[in-house]
Amino acid sequence: MAEKIVKIENGKLLVPDNPIIPFIEGDGIGPDIWKATRAVMDASVETTYHKKRRIEWKELLVGEKGFDKTGQWLSQEALNSIKSHVVAIKGPLTTPVGQGIRSLNVAIRQKLDLYACVRPVKYMSPVPSPMKHPEKIDMVIFRENTEDVYAGIEWAAGSNEAEKVISFLKHEMHADIPEHAGIGIKPMSQKNTRRLVARAISHAIENVYESVTLMHKGNIMKYTEGAFRNWGYETAADLFPDITITEAQLYEKYDGRRPEGKVIIKDRIADMIFQQVLLRPEEFGVIATPNLNGDYISDALSAQIGGLGMAPGANIGDDCAIFEATHGTAPKYAGLDKVNPGSLILSGAMMLDYMGWKEAAAAIRKALQAAIISGHVTYDLARQIKNATEVSCSRFGNEIIKLMKG
Numbered sequence: 001m002a003e004k005i006v007k008i009e010n011g012k013l014l015v016p017d018n019p020i021i022p023f024i025e026g027d028g029i030g031p032d033i034w035k036a037t038r039a040v041m042d043a044s045v046e047t048t049y050h051k052k053r054r055i056e057w058k059e060l061l062v063g064e065k066g067f068d069k070t071g072q073w074l075s076q077e078a079l080n081s082i083k084s085h086v087v088a089i090k091g092p093l094t095t096p097v098g099q100g101i102r103s104l105n106v107a108i109r110q111k112l113d114l115y116a117c118v119r120p121v122k123y124m125s126p127v128p129s130p131m132k133h134p135e136k137i138d139m140v141i142f143r144e145n146t147e148d149v150y151a152g153i154e155w156a157a158g159s160n161e162a163e164k165v166i167s168f169l170k171h172e173m174h175a176d177i178p179e180h181a182g183i184g185i186k187p188m189s190q191k192n193t194r195r196l197v198a199r200a201i202s203h204a205i206e207n208v209y210e211s212v213t214l215m216h217k218g219n220i221m222k223y224t225e226g227a228f229r230n231w232g233y234e235t236a237a238d239l240f241p242d243i244t245i246t247e248a249q250l251y252e253k254y255d256g257r258r259p260e261g262k263v264i265i266k267d268r269i270a271d272m273i274f275q276q277v278l279l280r281p282e283e284f285g286v287i288a289t290p291n292l293n294g295d296y297i298s299d300a301l302s303a304q305i306g307g308l309g310m311a312p313g314a315n316i317g318d319d320c321a322i323f324e325a326t327h328g329t330a331p332k333y334a335g336l337d338k339v340n341p342g343s344l345i346l347s348g349a350m351m352l353d354y355m356g357w358k359e360a361a362a363a364i365r366k367a368l369q370a371a372i373i374s375g376h377v378t379y380d381l382a383r384q385i386k387n388a389t390e391v392s393c394s395r396f397g398n399e400i401i402k403l404m405k406g
C-alpha cells in the first residue's frame with residue numbers, strides 16, 4: 001500500500017506509478033463535471049503511459065453527499081485523507097446555510113493551510129473572448145488564501161462583540177468609528193506573505209515567466225496591503241537575489257531591457273491593474289496578491305479567456321494540494337448533464353503537471369482544444385461560437401477522449 005502514496009520529501013514530490021488520489025465529487029453540477037473529468041484524466045494517462053501508470057481514485061464523502069451518508073459536511077477523516085495522500089481533486093461544494101460553517105471551501109483551505117490559490121489564465125484558441133487580442137493573455141494568479149478580510153474575523157453591527165471592539169478602538173486607540181458599525185478585521189503577516197510570494201517567484205522561474213507583479217492597495221491600506229508589497233520585494237531580494245531584479249533596477253541599470261534569465265519584480269495598485277490587464281495583458285506573467293484582490297482579479301481575467309467554464313485552479317500548501325474548478329455548483333444546472341466540464345478538466349491537467357506527469361497534462365490540453373475547434377461544445381461556448389453544435393457535458397468529455405485517442 002505504501003508505494004501507492006504520493007509523498008513530499010525535502011520539499012520534493014515523490015509520485016509512484018499507481019498513486020491513490022482522493023477525489024470529492026462535489027455538489028450541484030459536481031457529479032456531472034467530475035464524471036467527465038475522471039474519464040478524460042484516465043484516458044490521458046492510459047494513452048500517454050499505457051499500462052505503466054494509472055491513478056487509483058479514492059472517493060471522499062464531503063458536502064451534501066457526505067452529510068446525507070455520514071451526517072457530516074466535512075469530516076476530520078476526509079481532511080486527514082487529503083493530507084496523507086498529498087494530492088487531491090474536488091468538484092464545487094455548496095455552502096451549507098445555517099450549519100455553522102461559512103464555506104466548506106474556505107474551511108478546507110484554512111484547515112489544511114493551503115495558502116496559495118493558483119489560477120492560470122491562458123487563452124486557448126478558438127474559445128470566444130471579448131478581447132481583441134486574447135492570444136496575449138498568459139497569466140498565473142497566486143492569491144493568498146489564509147488571511148485578509150477572508151479570515152472570517154468579523155462581528156455584526158450591534159452585537160456585543162462589535163460594540164466591545166468599537167469601544168476599545170474609540171477609547172484606547174482614538175479611532176473615529178460610526179456608532180453600531182459592523183466590524184471586520186484584515187490581518188496580513190510577513191510570514192504568510194513571504195511564503196506566498198516565494199511560491200509565485202519559484203513558479204515564474206520554473207515556467208519562464210518574465211515578471212512577478214505584486215498587486216496591492218497599499219496606497220490606502222498602508223500597513224496591510226502596503227506591507228504585502230514591501231514584504232514581497234524583500235522576499236525576492238532575500239531568497240532570489242541572483243535571479244530577480246526590481247522594475248526600478250530594470251530602468252536604472254539595464255536601460256529598460258530585461259537581462260536574459262532574470263525575473264522582474266514589480267508592483268501595481270489593485271484598481272489600476274484591472275485596466276492594465278485589459279489594455280496591455282502582455283505585460284503581466286505571474287501576479288501575487290492578497291486574498292480579496294485575488295478573488296476579484298481571477299474571475300475578471302477568466303472572462304477574458306472564455307468564462308468560468310474554462311477557468312482551472314489549485315489550492316497549494318507545503319504539505320498537500322487540492323485541484324478544483326474556479327466556479328461553484330451552478331445549482332440550476334444540477335443533474336442536467338449540460339455544463340462545461342472544461343474548468344475541472346483543466347484543473348486535472350494542472351494536477352498532472354504538479355505530479356510531474358506533464359505529457360498526460362499536455363495531451364488533455366491538446367485534445368480539449370481540438371474538441372473546441374471541432375465545434376461540438378457545451379451550451380456556454382455554443383452560445384458564443386457561430387455554427388457550433390451544442391453537446392452535453394458527457395458528450396463533450398467523450399469528444400475529448402475520442403480526439404485524444406486519435
Ligand code: NAP
Binds near residue numbers: 308309328
Ligand atoms: P456558480 O456556481 O459559479 O455559477 C454561476 C454561473 O456561472 C452559472 O449560472 C453559469 O452561468 C456559469 N457557470 C458556472 N460553472 C459553469 C460551467 N461549468 N459551465 C458553464 N457555465 C458555468 O456561482 P453561484 O451560483 O454564485 O454559486 C453557487 C454555489 O456554489 C454557492 O453555494 C457557492 O457557495 C458555491 N461556490 C463554490 C465554489 C467552490 O466549490 N470552490 C466556488 C464558488 C461558489 P450561466 O447562468 O450564464 O449559464
